[in-house]
Amino acid sequence: MALNIRGFAAQSATTPLAPHSFERREPRADDVAIDILYCGVCHSDIHQARDEWGGSRYPMVPGHEIIGRVASVGAEVKGFKAGDLVGVGCMVDSCQHCEACHQGLEQYCVEGMVATYNSVDKKDGLPTFGGYSERIVVNDKFVLRIDPRLDAKAAAPLLCAGITTWSPLKHWNIGPGSKVAVVGLGGLGHMGLKFAKALGAEVTLFTRSPSKEDEARRLGADHVVLSTDEAQMKAVARRFDFILDTVPTRHDLNPYLATLALNGTHCLVGLVEPMDPPVHAANVIFGRRSIAGSLIGGIAETQEMLDFCAEHGIVSDVEMIRIQEINVAYERMLRSDVRYRFVIDLASLRD
Ligand code: NDP
Ligand code: ZN
Structure with missing residues (x-):
């Protein structure tokens, strides 16, 4: 019944x-x-x-x-x-x-x-x-x-939000010495900041919301970049090993790609179709950069993340x-x- x-x-x-x-x-x-x-x-x-x-x-x-x-x-x-x-x-x-x-x-x-x-x-x-x-x-x-x-x-x-940000950070071996940027401070983004920090990375937030700057630092960001400010974006050119992009609407990846270091990866978790405008090939070829994506995480990995959170007091x-x-x-x-x-x-x- x-x-x-x-x-x-x-x-x-x-x-x-x-x-x-x-x-x-x-x-x-x-x-x-x-x-x-x-x-x-x-x-x-x-x-x-x-x-x-x-x-x-x-x-x-x-x-x-x-x-x-x-x-x-x-x-x-x-x-x-x-x-x-x-x-x-x-x-x-x-x-x-x-x-x-x-x-x-x-x-x-x-x-x-x-x-x-x-x-x-x-x-x-x-x-x-x-x-x-x-x-x-x-x-x-x-x-x-x-x-x-x-x-x-x-x-x-x-x-x-937890496992979707944890899984790529682990897959791309984020740890001490890594320079990580998170795009967007919402549900996924704030967990991305917490986890990247807890894993030992130097963490930057890209946001369009100046009002979130102080809280971003409380949540784990070492630096905050206003993504709408060209000068601030230029100042972080070729800086990051890994970008975790949580934006839920169409947006231009090109300005973010330019902030990736040699061999850096821009990982999409925000799911929007189709991506628009187009990516300029030069933005990935120069610097051997990658655009990647990641979907939630497996069950064993989710349990590992939950246990890590219990151990480190993360919610x-x-x-x-x-x-x-x-x-x-x-x-x-x-x-x-x-x-x-x-x-x-x-x-x-x-x-
Ligand atoms: P939220 O709405 O909580 O947060 C999204 C944040 O993105 C906003 O707070 C804002 O941050 C930023 N943002 C919104 N619009 C724009 C824009 N036009 N340009 C730049 N930044 C923008 O969303 P969630 O965190 O819940 O989800 C994010 C995305 O991830 C969704 O597309 C969701 O479907 C997807 N998702 C994917 C999963 C996966 O497995 N890959 C799993 C779960 C969710 P700010 O104010 O800082 O700019
Ligand atoms: Zn979800």
Whole structure:
């Protein structure tokens, strides 16, 4: 018998999110049923609710930065028990047998990972629904342990903003001696600053918002560059080994490429199609620079990041909202007015 769940959903690309009841599957033997406490609000939720990437499915219940307590576990689940504090990020399944899955890189599964929402379950073909809701049912391989030392509210964004910035920093071997720049101080950007600093890098923020300068330094930036100021951009020419670009709208990469040192990498995590204007080949050829991209992170790596956060006392800076405030939160994010992640308290669903 399916479970009846309350949540908030978009019914189309142009309708605001509103209360919505829907069904989730009865937990299978390898499933964990989780009562959701908190869910972070990612810019990907806006992109997908508004069909900015194409192929959105409605009704859509967004949300992939989920923290909750285990309500029950299936007969075969060994790693979790009722009452455990757990997290669910951007994916809830993958094929488990391709080369990427074997490497613990389920996000690059050749058959396609199953996203937490706006996707289809591999076994029953039913749509997946995300964390703007009271309960979720997830295969145990995609459930993360949350150390009780972490503040549960502020840990929610680690499940997407955290892992999406951690994974490329680790992949590109960022550490002491690295010069890293983060573009954009929003949800991902502020975690990028915290992690790059914690890993020992010299950290710079590129921002369009002069008002964020002081806070950027508090969050880990050694330097702040106003990206709209040509003189400031010229002053950092050929400086960085690695740029983590979190911008969620079309923007010109060329001025940033010019700030990369020899062999430097500009890594896109902000997901916008198509990129525009074009990249000038000379900006990558001179200096043997690379443009790269990175998608969230694998499950083992997400657990490693969460454990690192517990060890080092790292969480997100969050602004708590009630679910009824979600549409206002989206508008504020579009104005870059978020310090630095909205997190929904799902207790408000009962209001
Ligand atoms: P936020 O809205 O929280 O932050 C984005 C920040 O980018 C803003 O605060 C602003 O910072 C800056 N910005 C916004 N517009 C522009 C612009 N036109 N030019 C330059 N800078 C701009 O977004 P998130 O951090 O939640 O997400 C960022 C992007 O990352 C989204 O596209 C999202 O879909 C994507 N994403 C990708 C993932 C992946 O796996 N690759 C996973 C999760 C998200 P400032 O005021 O400092 O300029
Ligand atoms: Zn996200």
